[in-house]
Each structure stands twice: as structure tokens, then as C-alpha cells.
Amino acid sequence: AMIGKGGHRHFMAKEIFEQPQVIGDTLNAMFNPAARTITLPALPFDLAAVPRITMIACGTASLAGMVGRYWLERVARVPVDWDLASEFRYRAPVMADGGLAVFISQSGETADTLAALRYCKAHGQHCLSIVNAPESTIARESHAVLPTLAGPEIGVASTKAFTTQLVVLACLTIALAKMRGAIDHETEARLSSALTEVPARAAEVLNHDERIRAIAQSMLTPARDVLYLGRGSSYPLALEGALKLKEISYIHAEGYAAGEMKHGPIALIDESVPVVVIAPSDPLFDKTASNVQEVVARGGKVVVFSDPEGVARLRDLALDAIALPAVDPFVAPILYAIPVQQLAYHTAVDKGTDVDQPRNLAKAVTVE
Ligand code: G6P
Secondary structure (H helix, E strand, O other): OOOOOOOOOOHHHHHHHOHHHHHHHHHHOOEEOOOOEEOOOOOOOOHHHOOOEEEEEOHHHHHHHHHHHHHHHHHHOOOEEEEEHHHHOOOOOOOOOOOEEEEEEOOOOOHHHHHHHHHHHHOOOEEEEEEOOOOOHHHHHOOEEEEOOOOOOOOOOOOHHHHHHHHHHHHHHHHHHHHOOOOOHHHHHHHHHHHHHHHHHHHHHHOOHHHHHHHHHHHHOOOOEEEEEEOHHHHHHHHHHHHHHHHHHOOEEEEEEHHHHHHOHHHHOOOOOEEEEEOOOOOOHHHHHHHHHHHHHOOOEEEEEEOHHHHHHOOOOOOEEEEOOOOOHHHHHHHHHHHHHHHHHHHHHHHOOOOOOOOOOOOOOOOO
16 A cells, blocks of 8 residues: 655654554553553463573664663663674574574664574574564564564665564563562552553644754754764663764764763763754663763753653753653653654755755665
């Protein structure tokens, strides 16, 4: 069927605005509202018994996997390795039999991810893929599939596939944590309730579109370089923000772990390098806030994405701060993905680039 832009100027905008819906669809396939529990589809191996997980993907999907690593280690208390498929496939990774390898891919056709899957199958791993294209090669060759229900994604830069990948990983985390006895029923109910709130909170985030557009135009469009900072599960979001901006606006951007700033990027800070900070009020907020202070003290122009409490705590600093809805820190990465997409989108539109078909990039990279 022909897919239209639904009144939006670009597929990317349409796909950003579809997120409350597709996040809800993906979650509803696994969430039981009466019991407030998550149920995964039946798997052909004993998930509870896997001693170790390896997350493998490319591009934006790899950053979903990086968030998954933070979640699975913290909540399910299982060791997690993470790698880019293009590195993994050539580094002769050592894998004990019976581990779980998780492949994340929108298209299910990315050549490096597929090669990594074949390597893991040959090395005694249970292979689980999180894919948006259920008929794809990666889906067919995996032992099990957890689908993202994002629907067709046309814009080359991934948006709704990313947030639905995060939803699946969050469900996997809760289900595995429960099986391993790492969380009690009360915690399971709290985390899954936090997930069910995401579609409504995501819709509220989309209401900030005008404000984000204004920041994109005044701060990012004129910049040559942009720095994104985050800590903990917000670090992959900083990487994703920078990746999105590079891909579609062609502005050089780097994502950095906030605590690593003083080991390099702080040397770049001046009034010409905007700094975008992802800082929900979580246990790491104060650490990130002190990095923000260091940037402001050096004349850096900062925009912080946080929540009402975080914005209040930063009020003495001269910066732009956007108060997103307050959510459980567990689900913050899903919600904070949206404003970084909007920021990149509006910057690219303002620069007049081909947002849905950026130069030199392909939607699915099926050759090395
Ligand atoms: C390309 C796309 C990205 C995507 C990456 C991985 O580079 O432009 O948006 O994140 O491939 O694709 P996959 O289909 O495996 O998720």
C-alpha cells in the first residue's frame, strides 16, 4: 500500500509523531494490565538460565542495545556485553555455550548484524532478535523474535523503530528480572506501570515541538559543532542525539559521557559550540549538573532536557532548560529520545537538507 505523510512535511516528522501510538502497540503486546505484569512470547530456550547476554547491532539500533545493557545489568542483574556488529564480527569474540545473543535491527537485513548472528549461532548462543520487519533475514535466522510494532519506517534516520526497540528491551528486562528473582512483584508492577505511562507522556513531549524548533533555529542551525552529554542510561541518548544531528543536518556532533568531558571535549567549549544535555532527575542528576556548571563557567551555550524538578535545580545557571514530564527514571531513555529527534529534525529542516533521504546514507545497509 502507498504510505503517505499524514499531513506532515516529511516522513520523519510523521514517524516522530506516531510514537505515542506505536510505543503503546508494542507494549500492549506484552503487558497484562490486570496483573501489571509483562509476559514474553514462549521462547525455545530457558531465558532464566542464560549466564550472559551479548547485545549486537548497528547505528541507532546499537544505541537501543546500549540502553538495554544499563537496564539488564541494573534491574535483572545479568552480565551484558555490547558491541557494534561491524566490530563484533571481526574480533573473534569468546563465547561460552548457552549464552543469549540479542540482535536489534529495524530492517532485519543489515549485513554486519546478520553476519554477527551467524557467528553467534555457530558459537552455541541462543539467538533472539528484536526486529521491525518480521519476514526479514535476521528474523528468519534467529531462534526467537521479539517484534517491534512500529509499522513501516520510511525516513532513513530511525525514530519510532528506536523507541519501540527500547520498549521491547524494557519488557525483556522486567521479565528476565522477575524470572531470575532479581525483583519482587511490587517492583515489577512499578516498572511496568511506568512503562504504561510512556505513551501519554510521549504525547506531552510532542507538545514542546515549537519550543524545540526555536532552540534548533537559534542555537543549532548556526553551529559548526555540537556536543551532547549524558550519564548512565542517558549516555546512549547523548550518542543518539549526536548521531541524528549528523545524519540529517550534516552538522558535526559528538555524544559524550558527561563524566568524560574533562578528559577531552571541555577543551572545545566556547560560545560557538552548543552543548545539549540529557538530564532527567535520577540518582545521577547532581553529577551531570556539576558538568553543566563547568560548561556554563567556560561560556558554553547549554540546553538541558530535564523535568520540572531538574529544571528548578538548574535555575541559577544561565541556560535554556526544557521541562519534560516527570517519569520514573527507568523509562526516561524512551521519553528523552523524542526531543533529541525533534531537535535534529528542526535543525535539518531549517538548513534545508533532504531530511528523509540524507546524502550518502541508506535505510538498510545490506552490503558491507
Ligand atoms: C542505517 C540507517 C540507520 C539504522 C542503521 C541500522 O545506517 O540509516 O537509521 O539505525 O542502518 O539499521 P537496522 O535496520 O539494522 O536497524
